[in-house]
Amino acid sequence: MQEKTSYTPVRTQRPRRISVFDGQNLKKALLAGAAWLEVNREAINDLNVFPVPDGDTGSNMSATMQAAIREIVDSDDTSAATIAARVAHAALLGARGNSGVILSQILRGLAAGLDKKQTFSAPDLALALQEAQRLAYRAVLKPVEGTILTVVRETAEAAQMSAQRGDDLVTLVQEVVMAARQSVARTPDLLPTLKEAGVVDAGGQGLCTILEGIWHYVRGEVGATGVAASPVHTMSPEMGVKKGRVTIDEEFGYEVVFLLRGEKLDVEKIRQAITDMGGVSTVVAGDEKLLKVHTHTERPGAILDYGVSLGSLLDINIENLQEQSLTYAAESEAEHAADQDKPATQQIATVAVVAGPGFENVFRSIGLTAIVPGGQTMNPSTEELLKAVDAVGPEQVILLPNNSNVMLSARQVAGLTSKTIYIVPTETMPQGIAALLGFNFEADFESNCKAMTEAAKNIQTAEITTAVRTAQIDGVRVREGDYIGLVNGNLAIAGQDMEHVIHESLQGMHIERYEIVTLYFGEDVTRQQAEETARHIKEKYSHLEIEVVDGGQPLYAYILSAE
Amino acid sequence: MAVRIVTDSTADIPRDQAEAAGITVVPLTVFFGDEAYLDGVDLDNAGFYQKLSTSKTLPRTSQPSPAAFQQAYTRLIDEGADAILSIHLSAKLSGTYQSAYTARDTLPDTVKKIPIDIVDSQSISVGMSWAILLAAREAREGVGLAEMKAHVLDRLARTRILAVLDTLDYIKRGGRIGGARALLGNMLSVKPIISLKDGEVVPLEQPRTRSKAYARIARLVQEMGGVEHVSLAESDDEVGQQLAQVIKTVYAGELPVYRLGAVLGTHAGPGTAAVAVVSAKQD
Numbered sequence: 001m002q003e004k005t006s007y008t009p010v011r012t013q014r015p016r017r018i019s020v021f022d023g024q025n026l027k028k029a030l031l032a033g034a035a036w037l038e039v040n041r042e043a044i045n046d047l048n049v050f051p052v053p054d055g056d057t058g059s060n061m062s063a064t065m066q067a068a069i070r071e072i073v074d075s076d077d078t079s080a081a082t083i084a085a086r087v088a089h090a091a092l093l094g095a096r097g098n099s100g101v102i103l104s105q106i107l108r109g110l111a112a113g114l115d116k117k118q119t120f121s122a123p124d125l126a127l128a129l130q131e132a133q134r135l136a137y138r139a140v141l142k143p144v145e146g147t148i149l150t151v152v153r154e155t156a157e158a159a160q161m162s163a164q165r166g167d168d169l170v171t172l173v174q175e176v177v178m179a180a181r182q183s184v185a186r187t188p189d190l191l192p193t194l195k196e197a198g199v200v201d202a203g204g205q206g207l208c209t210i211l212e213g214i215w216h217y218v219r220g221e222v223g224a225t226g227v228a229a230s231p232v233h234t235m236s237p238e239m240g241v242k243k244g245r246v247t248i249d250e251e252f253g254y255e256v257v258f259l260l261r262g263e264k265l266d267v268e269k270i271r272q273a274i275t276d277m278g279g280v281s282t283v284v285a286g287d288e289k290l291l292k293v294h295t296h297t298e299r300p301g302a303i304l305d306y307g308v309s310l311g312s313l314l315d316i317n318i319e320n321l322q323e324q325s326l327t328y329a330a331e332s333e334a335e336h337a338a339d340q341d342k343p344a345t346q347q348i349a350t351v352a353v354v355a356g357p358g359f360e361n362v363f364r365s366i367g368l369t370a371i372v373p374g375g376q377t378m379n380p381s382t383e384e385l386l387k388a389v390d391a392v393g394p395e396q397v398i399l400l401p402n403n404s405n406v407m408l409s410a411r412q413v414a415g416l417t418s419k420t421i422y423i424v425p426t427e428t429m430p431q432g433i434a435a436l437l438g439f440n441f442e443a444d445f446e447s448n449c450k451a452m453t454e455a456a457k458n459i460q461t462a463e464i465t466t467a468v469r470t471a472q473i474d475g476v477r478v479r480e481g482d483y484i485g486l487v488n489g490n491l492a493i494a495g496q497d498m499e500h501v502i503h504e505s506l507q508g509m510h511i512e513r514y515e516i517v518t519l520y521f522g523e524d525v526t527r528q529q530a531e532e533t534a535r536h537i538k539e540k541y542s543h544l545e546i547e548v549v550d551g552g553q554p555l556y557a558y559i560l561s562a563e
Numbered sequence: 564m565a566v567r568i569v570t571d572s573t574a575d576i577p578r579d580q581a582e583a584a585g586i587t588v589v590p591l592t593v594f595f596g597d598e599a600y601l602d603g604v605d606l607d608n609a610g611f612y613q614k615l616s617t618s619k620t621l622p623r624t625s626q627p628s629p630a631a632f633q634q635a636y637t638r639l640i641d642e643g644a645d646a647i648l649s650i651h652l653s654a655k656l657s658g659t660y661q662s663a664y665t666a667r668d669t670l671p672d673t674v675k676k677i678p679i680d681i682v683d684s685q686s687i688s689v690g691m692s693w694a695i696l697l698a699a700r701e702a703r704e705g706v707g708l709a710e711m712k713a714h715v716l717d718r719l720a721r722t723r724i725l726a727v728l729d730t731l732d733y734i735k736r737g738g739r740i741g742g743a744r745a746l747l748g749n750m751l752s753v754k755p756i757i758s759l760k761d762g763e764v765v766p767l768e769q770p771r772t773r774s775k776a777y778a779r780i781a782r783l784v785q786e787m788g789g790v791e792h793v794s795l796a797e798s799d800d801e802v803g804q805q806l807a808q809v810i811k812t813v814y815a816g817e818l819p820v821y822r823l824g825a826v827l828g829t830h831a832g833p834g835t836a837a838v839a840v841v842s843a844k845q846d
Binding site for chain 2: 433434440516518547
């Protein structure tokens with residue numbers, strides 16, 4: 001990948017005016033936008049208001065963008081509509097985090113605006129941006145100004161004015177970028193938390209960065225194989241993007257995914273051939289030059305050999321599902337035995353986003369159907385959530401996001417699955433546990449949705465972690481490396497002394513009103529240390545019953561719940 | 564016509580009350596190690612819980628032998644019974660029902676043939692005791708077997724048992740887990756609420772604390788609407804009183820309290836409290 005990156009940008013002499021772009025131009029523009037976003041990913045991560053080591057905006061948006069462009073990077077299609085539609089679809093599934101979901105809606109709006117257009121002009125793009133801002137606002141229940149929403153709205157307005165003036169594409173994109181920059185700069189005036197933290201909105205900056213990348217292309221600053229041609233490497237393991245691992249028992253054999261490039265590829269014929277070779281749940285999608293194949297099989301070799309006979313294979317990914325499902329074979333057997341004469345209520349599955357092996361055990365022990373790993377380190381993509389929902393047996397699924405930044409992706413799933421789905425808006429894992437404990441095995445879907453939502457509200461959560469940057473939020477001054485305590489997601493206390501931070505957090509939870517505290521210790525804390533912490537808490541609050549549980553969560557030394 | 568009522572010791576009807584009502588109670592057996600005790604006969608409730616807390620080994624339980632049932636049936640027939648209604652705990656939880664069945668079908672020819680109807684209550688403890696006590700009253704009033712049996716089945720169908728446990732451990736160890744097997748348990752301490760459905764243990768909810776569990780049970784009682792009768796079974800006074808207090812906030816009627824016997828004590832564990840709610844007849 002590295003050598004493809006051009007160290008000296010190709011400065012081709014471009015005409016000053018461009019009146020029309022086709023699909024290939026759009027593709028290159030989006031690749032340039034994605035590449036520029038990736039270059040600036042860490043800088044955007046640093047803009048996060050909260051100094052907590054969570055799924056950061058830069059990483060989420062970049063992962064979403066990379067998922068989007070993977071679908072077009074090898075496409076020769078010259079239709080703008082086709083390129084935009086493919087990008088939009090891929091972004092929808094690949095969206096991570098709230099910012100990723102909003103970005104995917106912007107791309108969807110763009111695609112809707114460019115529908116049926118082989119090529120597009122400046123006024124077309126202005127209209128498409130209008131559609132993009134409309135869908136972005138619609139993705140959020142309570143739109144907040146001073147965020148990416150404001151930025152997309154103001155850029156759409158700028159595009160419209162530019163188009164009305166009769167500007168060409170080069171000028172329009174320039175206007176758009178200028179408007180985006182100004183809009184981003186104003187976000188702290190609209191959102192006090194940003195002002196206090198002394199940062200601009202990260203999501204807005206992310207969008208602005210993509211637009212800047214596009215502008216580079218439009219101005220001719222990146223060549224056809226410039227920076228933009230090296231996007232795929234960002235999905236490598238060092239970025240920490242975990243492939244969705246859905247632990248359910250139906251899976252077997254290997255999951256095989258690859259891209260196939262060739263000539264006159266016949267989608268139907270290839271799907272049939274793979275199915276005949278023993279491929280299960282086979283999906284073959286694409287056109288006669290490039291296809292994506294996704295199948296489950298016992299013998300991946302045969303299918304890859306077949307692929308090679310048709311053309312060249314790219315992006316091969318093989319995962320052993322047997323390995324994962326064996327772990328849970330015993331459990332699933334027990335479940336199946338119990339399933340035979342189940343009341344209707346057993347037809348409800350529960351799916352949760354969970355980080356940490358200990359938390360996974362806790363969730364399973366109280367009856368969770370399937371787990372989507374992630375949440376605190378990396379927000380799962382919409383596709384990972386969708387896969388989990390579609391993979392469980394029952395047609396009615398209750399989804400527990402357990403993280404405020406997974407909420408929008410979870411809501412996207414509702415529109416993508418044919419199943420009946422309800423999202424209990426849990427923002428922390430203890431809330432998810434409380435919700436699951438409120439599940440009534442005899443009640444129907446609706447009553448359970450209601451009861452679980454209620455149950456999640458009756459619990460207080462405190463999270464103890466280490467600040468990853470210096471910041472000031474809600475009047476609390478935080479220095480990098482400080483221990484910080486978040487109560488129900490809000491920063492409550494920062495300091496050098498962990499004990500003190502825990503006690504202040506407990507105060508913030510109004511601990512005197514509760515009877516039981518569960519102390520989940522993270523992967524970097526020993527049980528002995530946790531027991532010691534529990535003893536100290538008990539010394540101060542003798543009325544409390546304290547339970548110490550191995551959560552195994554990354555980054556957060558302790559997660560406490562009170563009920 | 565004299566119909567006589569037989570049940571087993573898991574009905575948790577105290578000995579003197581059973582005697583007064585003319586109910587014959589066939590005991591199950593509780594083993595502590597190699598020592599066998601007849602439930603409620605050799606071992607009273609106080610003695611059982613005392614032993615449970617001090618014994619190193621966990622007790623096991625065993626259904627009455629067919630011979631024990633034959634003995635009971637024969638005695639009642641000899642006393643002049645015209646028919647017997649024998650009501651037992653859920654056949655899915657114990658072989659007691661099967662044992663009674665075998666006893667009836669293998670009664671020696673020397674014993675006079677009378678109708679003996681055996682009922683699988685699909686319940687246990689207070690979940691069946693109210694129906695049994697009313698049947699005994701009807702027996703004294705001279706109601707016939709068929710009518711009495713119909714009343715018992717109807718009442719059992721309207722009875723719901725709700726129990727809060729200290730832990731699922733005991734019920735799992737005894738293998739009486741039924742639908743609760745989906746819960747692998749004890750990563751978190753919860754006070755599970757269980758019920759019986761079609762004679763099997765089913766989990767209902769998993770509150771973290773006793774007070775929440777009691778509140779949930781009270782709410783479930785309230786949601787049942789019209790109530791004919793509520794009774795309570797406890798493994799000790801403390802948990803019984805706590806639950807009774809909460810139930811009284813939603814139910815104004817009489818609330819008899821029984822002690823959970825050794826068999827249930829073994830399978831549900833200490834700290835168990837249960838209510839049986841008989842909903843009012845709909846018509």
